[in-house]
Amino acid sequence: MNDDLLDAVVVGGGPAGLFAAWRLAVGGARVALVEAGGGMRQSLCPRVTARVRGQTVRPAEKFRLQCERCDCLTGLGGAAFHFDTNLGYVQGLSRSKIETDGHGGVRSYSGLERVFGDFARAARAVDDVYRLMYGFGLPRVGGTALRAEQQAVPATAPFALADQAASQAITVDDALGMVDALTREAVDHGMRLYLGRRVDDVTDAPQGFTVRLADGSGALTTRSVVLAVGKLGLDWLRPLLQRLGVAHRPSRKVDVGVRLETDRDIAAPLTASCHNPKLTFINERDEPVRTFCVCEGGRIMQYEFAGTVVLDGQHCLTSPTQRTNFGIVSTVAVPETQDGTDHGIDFARRVNMAGAGLPVVQPLVELLGRGRVDAPVHSSLIRAAYTDLAAALGPQRVADIEGMVDRLAAILPDIVGPRTVVAAPVVEKVYPEIELSADMASNRPGLYFAGDCSSKIIGVTYGAATGLAAADAILRG
Incomplete structure (x- = not known):
């Protein structure tokens, strides 16, 4: 060498x-x-x-x-x-995230805007990435294939933000x-x-x-x-x-949560005009709770991370399944005495312990205490524990899931039913703040x-x- x-x-x-x-x-x-x-x-x-x-x-x-x-x-x-996978933002960058502004209001922002300190620079950077990818052979798509903003999420839907920026998938x-x-x-x-x-x-x-x-x-x-x-x-x-x-x-915030999975036709109104809708509300602790990585016709996958097991969504564009899954994640503000990275890993470990080393799956109605499902539980995970999630998630995370699901019910009337399951753990953005x-x-x-x-x-x-x-x-x- x-x-x-x-x-x-x-x-x-x-x-x-x-x-x-x-x-x-x-x-x-x-x-x-x-x-x-x-x-x-x-x-x-x-x-x-x-x-x-x-x-x-x-x-x-x-x-x-x-x-x-x-x-x-x-x-x-x-x-x-x-x-x-899904690339996002093919027709222009949007401010798809929100946070409380400290004065009783909410402000929206782009993560890349925060990185570069300027929205215009961030938007140009995304355009540059697409220009290069097209130059290296990424097929261009247009029209309805982009699923640009239409009518998927009604204006009256009870979200603080409903972002439907057009995105592009890649096989x-x-x-x-x-x-x-x-x-x-x-x-x-x-x-x-x-x-x-x-x-x-x-x-x-x-x-x-x-x-x-x-x-x-x-x-x-x-x-x-x-x-x-x-x-x-x-x-x-x-x-x-x-x-x-x-x-x-130490990181002061970390994204933790679950993946919700249901039949593709139940989720169809959500994905009809947008590959990856980003819907957010603010919980009573002023923490954003949002949908994340919508995988229409996809699967849930698991992988090892930091000595534990976490979940992600897998897009199956070439050979889609009959299921759709997406994340429901809360941006948790950890106390000053805690490390956000450790908080996220500990969250995953609690769920893994409940599943005896496996991710955990539970019918949504059972997690929310709204009924029992006697039929076999259907999940795209190959191996998981089917047991109670509430204790491992904690009451605040269960409340966040319930808050998101109740809001989604305005769009997806059959979301709370025997075909919908919740799988955990999901952990994102766990690096220390550099x-x-x-x-x-x-x-x-x-x-x-x-x-x-x-x-x-x-x-x-x-x-x-x-x-x-x-x-x-x-x-x-």
Whole structure:
């Protein structure tokens, strides 16, 4: 391995890391991308096999079966592109989140707007990401395929915010072609690509940093480092922040909750004109409670995280199911004496303990104390415990679920019925709060954070936008 000085090393090959490395390479920087997993084809689920020629994933094998616990979340493309997913905001950025303003009112904002400090800059960044993805082969869609804002959520629906910004989906097939094209161009411009290499540590060096690879497989010296390790890098990154003296503090807020799953036809009025409606109300503690990651015709998946098991939604665009699921998450403001990261992990562990190490599923009517379901409980989770969730969630989270469901009943009259279940735990945005500039730079000169591990945002387009911002800052010197 060459040990000459690089301009930048990008750690992590998800959307944030890929776009950062590409922008650096085509901008003339000497850059290396280090990814713990393999190439995208090699790191796909064994049940999702790509044809040798072309980019097509065999539909007959795609989502017929599901592993009880997903471990195919590393590799080029990251967790986001290893399954069909939703990109969001194809016709323009919106302020899709709300919070109390401290004066009895509510204000809306965009997470990316908060990162960049300017809504116009955030909107341009999202446009730039789409322009690049189209250039790398993402098919353009238009008209009704975008499901732009129409009449899905009545104006009288009892939400503080009902955001229906048009979004675009992407299949694994299309992601394969896009990631291949992006990676190929970056390599053609000199990017060094290290696959199947975990980073053991990042340490100080006379001219910047030394990025040490695991198992004694070498080291890279570089002026700058972009860390884009995603959600699964939490356990590795937390002590690294301490060792490098990165300015940060315990997170004061964390998203915790459940996934609600019902029959696709029951949820149809919600998804009729928008892929991913974002509906929010403020609970009695002034905490936002919102829908999150709507997966029409999808599945619920589980994976290991920080020594526990958590859930996410899986889009099944190529081979849809007869079920729809979405998150109901509360942005919990933790007390000053607590660490939001630990609060989120502890929440997941309580649920896992109730399920004897498994996620827990319960009929919605039983969780809310509105009846019993004698028929077999139907869930897309392959392996889960079917038991009472209320004690593990706590009364406030149950109240939040009930508040969301009662509001949704104005749109989905059959949502509270025997076919609707609640699955837990869901935990999001659990990184410590890292002090970053609008260019994703930390207090350590040359050290940048992008994507989930920035602690600021989650999502494909947001992640890619932050990766590009970090790369641009490095190129400017």
